[in-house]
Amino acid sequence: MKKILIVNRGEIAVRVVRACRDMGIPSAVVYSDADRASLHVLEADEAVRIGPAPALESYLNIDAVIAAAREVGADAIHPGYGFLAENWRFAKRCEDEGLTFIGPTSDALQLVADKIRSRETMLAQNVPIIPGMMSSGKDMKDYREKAAEMGYPVLVKASAGGGGKGMQIVREEEGLEAAIETSSRVAGSAFGDDTVYIEKLIERPRHIEFQILADMHGNCVHLFERECSIQRRHQKIVEESPSPVVGSELRAKMGATAILAAKACGYTNAGTVEFLLDEDGTSFYFLEVNARIQVEHPVTEMVTGVDLVRQQILIARGEKLEFTQGDLSQTGHAIECRIYAEDPKNNFLPSSGRISLFREPQGPGIRHDCGIYEGWEVPVHYDPILSKLIVHAEDRDAARARMKRALGDMSILGIATCLEYLWSIIDSEAYAAGETQTDFIEKHMSDWPTSTASDETEHLALIAAALSLSTESSTGGAVREKAPSPWDTLGSWRIGAGGGR
């Protein structure tokens, strides 16, 4: 590989830039007008303007991306997650243009994007799938009969769906017709495909997914599970590895199934096989394959010591996996919290604006995959994810304690973030007990904030606010008097200056 074009923004673009630099591979990024001063541009070797702010005209504009690759002389493209990452037409275009798409083939992408087709594929391999229809219904009568057969409650799903869009829970037959109509309409406008089908609803499941790596020589390994059950509006917000409920026997069984599923799709590169684990923790069902590097990939990296982005690049370069299943193990426990620019005290409305103050937590076992900096203006055009805070420790209790400390040590001011909300999740008894079913948020967080800060904490905040404001005012003089230190008086200089890079 001569040069990799990174077609993304934010923390994941920064992550890939660094992986390329670690491997000694030149890289370039693309940016929209809204991202000229974004961190991924500042961190890059090369940067190409790709279009105006709206994603459709920039990060999703396939022609512009291909032109950018030509302009910088890139022979490979890393799509990150979101945007074009799972777009099989884009992957096909790269294949046709002779560019290496760092991900699976367009054929595999097309297969896993179609929920009904992937269910058929899994069924043929005896991978357990959620009981339900294998095609859309002929008419309402057909839907009614199928739903009655599997028994209520059922779930109406869009075949082309994702992110929970078009999904409807139906508890009794009388709600079925309306749910199918709504789901079909939503799917039609969101995905351009109004095909829907019905599955049995698995109540109070856990979301357990397996990371896999598959090279182009037929080798495939899994890198154990991530539990991502804590979700809000079908978006994961807290992830961990290992899962608090998966034992070694179940892990081996699910891991083997994940490999089987990946092979059945002809999957190569890094991917994730998602399962639902039922409330008893005994039966699991294939959900879907996520054909990209996942937002939550760092928890797997922390417990396995494998750099997944590096592996993606090695695989795309045609190399054989450097390890076998037997070489891999999970060490300790890792937790990730996603830091979003949204206001938990105001319906989680997204929050844009200037980051007036930013402080990152530090210390052993703390990793911060970050796409922001102090003084940066958070644009309104894109996903509100700012960064991901990941901790690693000897066991789950130690990891929880470390995450609480790290969240407490982190400051982002000027915009609203979910930091305090995340702190409450990690601090909760339910989280400590590992009761992380997918209904966690509605069950345990609906009355948040439960207790406002104690008077004492609020008073400390008020004291600091008053002292800070009074030093700004004209009377001044509040900065503590001290003898000038050489650091203040020497002016601009730095150790080892002149070395250059």
Add this chain to the structure above:
Amino acid sequence: MEFEFTTDGEKRRVKTDARSPRTEVTIDGTSYDVDWARVRDGVISLVIDGRSHTVQVARRDGGVDVQLEGRQFSFGTGSRDDDSAVAAGASAGAGGTIKAPMPGNVVKVMVAEGDEVTVGTSLVVVEAMKMENEVKSPVDGVVKKVNVAAGDSVGTTEAMIEIEPAE
């Protein structure tokens, strides 16, 4: 100096003499003996009764944001209007003046001038950061003016729609 902060609609009065590094701060009658230092812009160190607290402070329009020990506070300093710009759920405003709940782009305008609306009627869809938000009418009345169209970008201060409330 005396400051008045608002938090959740309540007032807090804070008295301090910041010219001295060791100062007494009084909040609504409770006094603290504070040893303090400004570490850098936005970072204040407090030592009170031997306990050390590092506090992050940042100005914003009409107020100040403070973060310490995992908690975040947003205090109003200016007039109360500054704080009421963003209200929960539907956007608020005096009577039938409809503002965006967050800065973003107008995706869809669902009413026209002259339309009758009731509480909860969907008026405008505003999108920011891939999240669509339906702005609903807080009042019964008639749409007097529509100031936005699909594709417009909006802030939180300008009136998108004006409704003449029913008597």
